[in-house]
Amino acid sequence: MNTPMRKRGLLAATLGLALSLATGAALAQTALADIQKNKLVRIAVPTDFPPYGFVGVDMAPQGLDVDMARLIADKLGAKLELVPVSSPNRIPYLQSKKVDMVISTLGKNPEREKVINFSAAYSPFFQGIYAPKSLKVSSVADLAGKSVAVTRGAIEDQELTRVAPAGTDIKRFEDNNATVSAYVSHQTQVIATGVSVAEVMMQRNPALGTEYKVLLKESPNHIGLAKGEDALLAKVNEIIAQAKAAGELDKLSQKWLKRPAGNLPQ
The missing domain is CATH 3.40.190.10 (Periplasmic binding protein-like II)
Structure with missing residues (x-):
C-alpha cells in the first residue's frame, strides 16, 4: 500500500473511532431525555430507615427521602415510580439502570464518587x-x-x-x-x-x-446519579438550588427531623 492510501486509511479509522466515541457519549446522556419523553422517573428510596423512608400504617412509603423524590418528580413533570432499596443494593440498582437516581440517605465519599455522581446535598445527617x-x-x-x-x-x-x-x-x-x-x-x-x-x-x-x-x-445526604448523565445531574442540582432558596428543603427537614436543613454543602 502506498503512502497516500495509508494516510487515507488512517484518517478513515481515526474518524470512525471519533464517531464511535461521540455516539457512545450521546447514548450515555439519555436519562433526562428519557424521563422527559416517557414522563416517568424511577427513584430508589429506603423503606427501613425512618424518618427518611419507611412503610406507613397504610403500607405506603413515606419519609423525608420519599417526599424529596416526590418533589424531584414534580419539578421534572414526571410520574414517580418508587423503588425500595437497602444500603447494599442501592448503588448497584443505579449502575444497572434499574433506577434513574437514588434518594436514600446517601452520603458522599471518595470511593462512591469513583462509580457514581452526587448532586448537591438536600438534607442533614x-x-x-x-x-x-x-x-x-x-x-x-x-x-x-x-x-x-x-x-x-x-x-x-x-x-x-x-x-x-x-x-x-x-x-x-x-x-x-x-x-x-x-x-x-x-x-x-x-x-x-x-x-x-x-x-x-x-x-x-x-x-x-x-x-x-x-x-x-x-454526612449530609446527596442524590446519587449514574456516571455520564451530566444533563440529569445539572437538572437535579437546579431543582435542589431552587428548593433550597424557596425554603422547601427546610420545610422537609423540619417536618421529618424537627430541625431545618441549614447550610448544606454543594
Whole structure:
C-alpha cells in the first residue's frame, strides 16, 4: 500500500473511532431525555430507615427521602415510580439502570464518587456510636474488645471500619432492621448507626438505656446519579438550588427531623 492510501486509511479509522466515541457519549446522556419523553422517573428510596423512608400504617412509603423524590418528580413533570432499596443494593440498582437516581440517605465519599455522581446535598445527617449509659464509650478507642452492630455497606460501616481500634468485634448485618434487632436483643454491646435510626430505636426501647456516645461522621445526604448523565445531574442540582432558596428543603427537614436543613454543602 502506498503512502497516500495509508494516510487515507488512517484518517478513515481515526474518524470512525471519533464517531464511535461521540455516539457512545450521546447514548450515555439519555436519562433526562428519557424521563422527559416517557414522563416517568424511577427513584430508589429506603423503606427501613425512618424518618427518611419507611412503610406507613397504610403500607405506603413515606419519609423525608420519599417526599424529596416526590418533589424531584414534580419539578421534572414526571410520574414517580418508587423503588425500595437497602444500603447494599442501592448503588448497584443505579449502575444497572434499574433506577434513574437514588434518594436514600446517601452520603458522599471518595470511593462512591469513583462509580457514581452526587448532586448537591438536600438534607442533614450524621452517624454515631450508641450504647447503654452503663457502658463506658467516650471515644472510638473504647470500642476495643466490644462488639458493634452495623449495617453492611452503609457509610457508618465504612467509617467504623476505618477508625475502629484493633480488637473491635464488628458484626455486619444486611439492613437497618437486622442491625437494630441485633443490638436490641443483646447480640452486640454497641450499635453504629445514623441519628434517625438511633432516635427511633431509643424511643421504642427505653428500657435499654441507650445514649449517644461518639460522633462517627457528619454526612449530609446527596442524590446519587449514574456516571455520564451530566444533563440529569445539572437538572437535579437546579431543582435542589431552587428548593433550597424557596425554603422547601427546610420545610422537609423540619417536618421529618424537627430541625431545618441549614447550610448544606454543594
